[in-house]
Amino acid sequence: MINDKVRMYLLPPLFNAAVRAGAAIMHVYKNRDDYDISLKNDRTPITLADRVAHKTIREYLGPTRIPILSEEGREMLYDERRNWELYWLVDPLDGTVEFIKGNNEFTVNIALMENNVCMGAVIYVPYFEKMYVAGRDSGAYLKEHVAPDAAAEYTYEQIVGDWTPLPLASEAGHDHLRVAVSRSHQTPETHEYIARLRAAHPDLEVVEQGSSYKFCLLAEGRIDYYVRTTQTYEWDTAAGELILAEAGGSTRTLPDDGVLRYNEADLRNPWFHCRSKYCKL
Structure with a gap:
């Protein structure tokens, strides 16, 4: 079971990976003539932003040595992942259709899974600069004014310093x-x-x-x-x-x-x- 010390160690990578991916997404979002849209096998769209966000998260979380199951790595065989005790479950750009439409309603989802139970999670909404964070049995929180930053290196203290408990009263x-x-x-x-x-x-x-x-x-x-x-x-x-x-x-x-x-x-x-x-x- 993940203890509090490990949770404190893993929260910054979880948080910063999402912020960095958000920066990569927003960079593409501002150049709408270069989305490079194609269709995946299930006929859903994928853009350049999906791919660069996936690459950003994979590279940033790599040093944790925790495997990643991502929407952009969905071809991974069940036999390769079925016995994972700890892994990151990632959607580097959730809401690709909304991204393409230009309505700002897209997110970065990263979950830390232990024995197939989510133990820690962030959802980053880069356009609105809002980060939602939760730890199992530790509450859920909203941190605002988190601007997309390709070099984000928030510390644990900076992350928890001014967040707001959820739900909002x-x-x-x-x-x-x-x-x-x-x-x-x-x-x-x-x-x-x-x-x-x-x-x-x-x-x-x-x-x-x-x-x-x-x-x-x-x-x-x-x-x-x-x-x-x-x-x-x-x-x-x-x-x-x-x-x-x-x-x-x-x-x-x-x-x-x-x-x-x-x-x-x-x-x-x-x-x-x-x-x-x-x-x-």
């Missing part, structure tokens, strides 16, 4: 239910699910949002509920699930109300739904 007690859905990935099942919720909550507000930033808004308490009935992968959820859980929320699979499992032979998640701490559903 100011977001307690909404007068109507706020439900998040993916901005770019909705299906008839999504719409049917929302319709059932609206029947019980006529004043329900639907919030369309891209990337794992939805988990962050749930952790803050700005959103109450999130339903996902389209395909996601393990790297899309691991960091966000821990940040939300440590902020008092929950993530459960649909329709069986189970838990998300990690380092499976098939890296695709089942459908799931999430509740914030303040959710009244």
